[in-house]
Amino acid sequence: MVIMELLQICNQKSSRKVNLGAYKKEPEGALAEVSNETAAVSVIDCIIQCVSVLEDNCYSFDFDKRTRVCKMSQLPAVENNGTSSCSSSVYSDIDECQEDNEVCGEALCVNTRGSFFCHCGNLSLTSMVELVQTFRSDVTASISSQYYGDYEYGPHIAVDGNKGISWDNLAVSLIEHSPWIQLDFTIAHCIHSVKIYDQAMNDESDDYLANVRVTIGETESDLTEEGDNYLCAYNEGQPPGDEFTMNCTRRLYGRFVRVTAVSIGTRLIMRELEVFGW
Ligand SMILES: [Ca+2]
Ligand SMILES: [Ca+2]
Secondary structure, eight states: OOOOOEEEEEOSSOEEEEETTSEEEOTTEEOSOOSEEEEOSSHHHHHHHHHHHHGGGOOEEEEETTTTEEEEESSOOEEOTTOSOTTEEEEEEOOHHHHOTTTTTTSEEEEETTEEEEEOOOTTOOSSOOOOBOOOTTOEEEESSOOOSSSOOOGGGGGSSOOOOSTTSOEEOOSBSSOEEEEEEEEEEEEEEEEEEOOOSSSGGGGGOOSEEEEEESSHHHHTOOSSTTEEEEEOSSOSSSEEEEEEEEEEEEEEEEEEEOSSSBOOEESEEEEEEO
């Protein structure tokens, strides 16, 4: 997989992620047609301009380093037949799905101009065989803050496979603003639900786990984003019972899963956290 440098570009409507390594040089290429033309200071600037102007249709571009002209096209590059200038270079979108058929694991890979994404399909997609499992083998857990007391209460307790009801089987945060516990599966999966085993002891602290928000992302910074882009599910108020499943409103592709107790001041407590998908 191409190592990509991510650059955040903001326009008036939305922010766009531009993969600067998402285009490859075509030594024998020429533009099939020119959709737009602008001045640019570098190849990278030309990519940024092309993606800003043509958005998802920036298929290829030509940057002339002598004249500093950036020509952009909505079509793939064609053979140049000796017509290109020696100071200009043509670049075309890389089809990441073709270059590396493992790039999305079991998910569907969708190539886009300037990038690609991994898609988990929708709930009615029956052709995909779903392997429901928990991914405990390669998971590490972290927590926004850790309470220390008679027992360790560390985040790893939420993924140790033990769902027993006892004081030494609890991952516990400090009381803070919207505490969270987060799992890192090392590689991304398609995730459709999580199951939370809460404290389950007759104690007023049973009330702690409420307003549960589950987010799933490919990077940790995805999880800190406001809004619904990475939202799997939200349950307002106290969830029913001591064990409860939260089904994602859509399948999400991600490596990180975060469970947050949304509150101005609360403690996060759970015995175990399971994640299901494939
Ligand atoms: Ca691409
Ligand atoms: Ca446990």
